[in-house]
Amino acid sequence: MEHGQLRKKEGTLQFHDGKASRIMPVERIKELHIFGEVDISKKCLELLGQKGIIVHWYGYYGRYVGSYHPRERSSSGTMTLLQSRFYEDLSLRTAISHAIIDTSYRQMLRLLKEQAHLLRPRRLLEFERTFQLEQGSPPELFLQEAALRQRYYRLLDDLFQTTPLRFEKRTRRPPENEVNALMSFANTMLYQLVLSELMTSKLDPGIGYLHATNDRQYSLQLDLAELFKPYLVDGFIFKLIQRKTIQKDDFEWDGTACYLNAFGRKKFLHLWREQFKQTVYHEHQKRYVPYRELIRLEIYGLQQHLHGAPYRPLSGFDWP
Incomplete structure (x- = not known):
């Protein structure tokens, strides 16, 4: 959140705020999220690239600006061909889109039933x-998903009628009240978290299934985020x-x-990080896994599906 300079120093990172x-021990960093005015040296970027550390930049109000990621990543030509085949085959793409929406x-529904009272x-x-x-077709399914989400938002409005802040309806670019501001910011953080995990996988984040592949966004990032939004964003901010x-x-x-102010963003980011330290028992892994690892496991599950395994999103665990 601070302004300053980020430099390479003796094989690690040093931040100077004036x-x-x-x-900042580089071995303990998975990614950097930069919200302030930070000057980064070329040697620092080289070190980040060597260590595989992704950097996400945000504007004044926390809007996502862009990312820097190492040129060499663990992508696979074979996996890219498989992703492309599943995208071009309408029946295969439709099956994945259907599973994501369902x-x-x-x-x-689970979130709403938790608060049924x-x-x-x-x-x-x-x-x-x-x-x-x-x-x-996937575009037709996308329209059905949009209609479903509008009905869901009407129930979220009912839910937020019981809290100090109101939701009313979903508004973006710009958000028109506090709940929408918080939801937009949380969605942004979730998108970049999913992107960071995709960048360390063999999947190409630009080839999605429910969200059409194009030159403007990482569509697979959006697909996978849809699975986690109800619990990790909506339930969390409620x-x-x-x-x-x-x-x-x-x-x-x-x-x-309406936007989170600097103090609000700092408070939220602390709580957001704490959320992802929580764990849940995963039946397939036979152990407790942190929330962040659930995203990694979801990516792995999709990779396995491209190799012929059934696709069962968010299987093997239940939210606490």
């Missing part, structure tokens, strides 16, 4: 009973607001646009 310097729906029973029952994912951990004075306004 008043004091501190060493799993995302089940995660939404705060919702009107009839509306929750309608959400559960009326959802029917119809057959169709608890923060319900418990008054995040409050009105953590935000600032720019006209009709």
Whole structure:
């Protein structure tokens, strides 16, 4: 969050904020998220590249600007060909898209049922009973997913009626209230977390299935994030607001646009990191795994599917 200079010093990193310097042991860094005005030297970038450390940059209000990642990554030509084949084969692409939407729906429903005592029973029952994912091409499935999410957001609005801050409806670019500001920022952090894990895998983040592949975004990053949004974003921010951990004075306004202020971003990022230290028992791994590793395992599961294994997103564990 601070402004300053990032330099290479004796094989590791040194950050100087204009008043004091501190060493950042490079062996303990998986990625860097830079929110302040930070000057990075060429030697520093070379070191980051050698160590495989990804850097994500954000603008003043926490908007994602871009990423620096090592030129050499663990991508595989064979895997890229497999990804492309599954994308070009309509039936294979549709099957993956269908699984992503169905799993995302089940995660939404689970979150809503956890808070069922705060919702009107009839509306929750309608959400559960009326959802029917119809057959169709990936673009048609994408439209169904968008309609599903709008119905889900209406129930989220009911849920946030019980908290100090209101949701009302989903607004982006810009977010028009505090809950939307928090949701947009949390989504941004989740996207970059998924991207960091993809960059260390053999998958090409630019070849997605539900989100169409194009030149403007990493579509696989968006696909995988859909699976984790209900619990790691929506459920997380609901608890923060319900418990008054995040409050009105953590935000600032720019006209009709609402954003986390510098203090709010710093507070949120600390809580976000703490969330990913939590663990859950994974039946397939026969051990407790941190939340972040669940993303890595999901990527591995998709890789296995491209080699012929069944695709069962978010299987083998249950959120606590």
